[in-house]
Amino acid sequence: MIICLLAEGFLPDFQAVVKSKYKPSATVLMVEVNKWAFILSFLYSLTTGHLYPMTIFLKDHFQLLIDVILIGVLSALGQLVIYRLVKIFKQHIVPFIITTRKIFTVGLSIIYYEHNIALIQLVGLVIVFGVSIYEFISEIKEDGLTQSDKHIELP
Amino acid sequence: MQTFDYPEAQLLFVTSITWLVGYVYNLTRYSSEERSCIPWFNGFKCGSAVTLSTIAYSYAIYFTNFPLVMMIRSCGILSVVMVGVLFTGVEDTTLKLGRRKILIAMIATAGIIIFKVFDLNKSDSHKST
Numbered sequence: 001m002i003i004c005l006l007a008e009g010f011l012p013d014f015q016a017v018v019k020s021k022y023k024p025s026a027t028v029l030m031v032e033v034n035k036w037a038f039i040l041s042f043l044y045s046l047t048t049g050h051l052y053p054m055t056i057f058l059k060d061h062f063q064l065l066i067d068v069i070l071i072g073v074l075s076a077l078g079q080l081v082i083y084r085l086v087k088i089f090k091q092h093i094v095p096f097i098i099t100t101r102k103i104f105t106v107g108l109s110i111i112y113y114e115h116n117i118a119l120i121q122l123v124g125l126v127i128v129f130g131v132s133i134y135e136f137i138s139e140i141k142e143d144g145l146t147q148s149d150k151h152i153e154l155p
Numbered sequence: 156m157q158t159f160d161y162p163e164a165q166l167l168f169v170t171s172i173t174w175l176v177g178y179v180y181n182l183t184r185y186s187s188e189e190r191s192c193i194p195w196f197n198g199f200k201c202g203s204a205v206t207l208s209t210i211a212y213s214y215a216i217y218f219t220n221f222p223l224v225m226m227i228r229s230c231g232i233l234s235v236v237m238v239g240v241l242f243t244g245v246e247d248t249t250l251k252l253g254r255r256k257i258l259i260a261m262i263a264t265a266g267i268i269i270f271k272v273f274d275l276n277k278s279d280s281h282k283s284t
Contacts, residue, residue, distance in 0.1 A: 001215045001227045007208035009234030013242070014201045022192045025185060029201075031177035032193045036202020037209075038170035041163040044210065054161045061159075068165060072172035079173050092239055092256055095232045099267065106270075118273045127266030135259055 012094060015086055026083040034079070093139060100132045162213030166206065232267075236260035 018029060045051040058065045085094050107125060110117050181190050215224045236256045 001211070001219075001224065004208050004211035004215055005227070005231065005234040006238075007204045007211065008231050009238035010242075011201060011204035011208065012235050013238050014197065014204060016239070018193055018197045018201065022194075022197070024192050025181075025189065027177050027181050028185065028190055028192065031174055031181055031190075032198035033201040033205060034170040034174040034177065036198045037166065037205040038174055038202075040202055040206040041166045041170060041210070044206065045161070045163050045167060048163075050161045050163065054159075054164055057159055057161075058164075064159065068168045069172070071165060072168040073176075075169040076173040076176045080177075092232070092236050092260070095235045096263070099232055099263065103267070103270065120273045121270050124266045124268075124270030124273070127269065128263055131259055131263040131266065 012086070012092065016090070019087065026087040027080065029086065030079055030083040090139065093135070096132050096135055100128065103128050160217070162210050162217070163206075166209045170205075233257075233260045233264045 015029065018024065045054065058068070082094065085097060103125060109115065212224065240254055240257055
C-alpha cells in the first residue's frame with residue numbers, strides 16, 4: 001500500500017514537470033505515459049512468467065477477453081478527459097476532481113437506491129465537497145491574479 | 156475453479172489500447188516534432204509510477220481486503236500534495252504547491268475517512284475479496 005501511495009503521489013508531480021518543461025498536448029502526454037506503462041507491464045508479465053498462462057486463460061474464457069478489451073476502450077476514453085484536466089490544472093486538482101466525482105457517485109447511489117446513511121457520513125460528504133469547492137475557487141482566484149500581474153508587467 | 160491471478164493483465168490491455176488510440180489520434184493532429192517532445196526518461200518515470208501503483212494496488216487487495224485498501228487509498232490526495240510540496244521537481248513557480256495545500260488535503264482525507272468508517276451499508280461479504 002505504501003508503494004502504491006508513493007507511486008500515486010509521484011505521478012502527478014512527474015507529469016507537472018513534463019507539462020511545465022516540454023509543454024506537450026494532453027494526448028501526447030497520454031500516449032507517452034501509456035507507452036511506457038505498457039512496456040513495463042509487458043516486461044513484468046514476461047519476467048514473472050505470467051504472460052503465457054494469462055494468454056491461455058483469456059483464450060479459454062473468451063467473455064473475459066471481451067470484458068477486458070471493453071474496459072481498455074472505456075479507460076482510453078476516460079484518460080482523454082483526465083489528461084485534458086492534467087494539462088489545464090495544477091497537479092493536485094485532478095485527484096481532487098476524481099475524489100469529488102467518486103463521492104458524488106456514492107451520494108447519487110445513496111439517494112437512488114435509498115441506502116442508509118449516518119449523519120456523520122453526511123458531515124464527511126460536506127467536508128469533501130466544501131474543501132474541493134474552496135480549492136477550486138482559490139485556484140481560479142490565484143490564476144486570475146497571476147494573469148492580471150502578467151498584464152501589468154506588459155510595457 | 157480457475158482464478159485469474161495476474162495483476163498486470165488489466166494494465167496491459169488498458170495501456171495498449173490507450174497507446175494505440177492516442178497514437179492514431181496524434182498522427183492525424185500533430186507533427187512528428189510535437190509528438191516526440193517528451194524525452195524518453197520523463198515518459199519512463201511517469202510510466203513506471205503508473206505500473207508500480209497499479210501492480211502494488213492489485214497485490215494489496217490480494218493480500219489484505221478491498222475495504223482496507225480503499226480506505227488507505229483515500230489518502231491519495233494527501234500523498235499527491237505531500238510529494239508536490241516536499242519532493243517536487245517542478246521548477247515552474249506557478250505550478251508549485253504551497254504548504255497550505257497539505258492542510259486542505261488533510262481535511263479532505265479526514266472527510267473521506269469519516270464517510271467510509273461510518274458506512275452503514277457495509278456487509279460482511281465485502282470484508283474479504
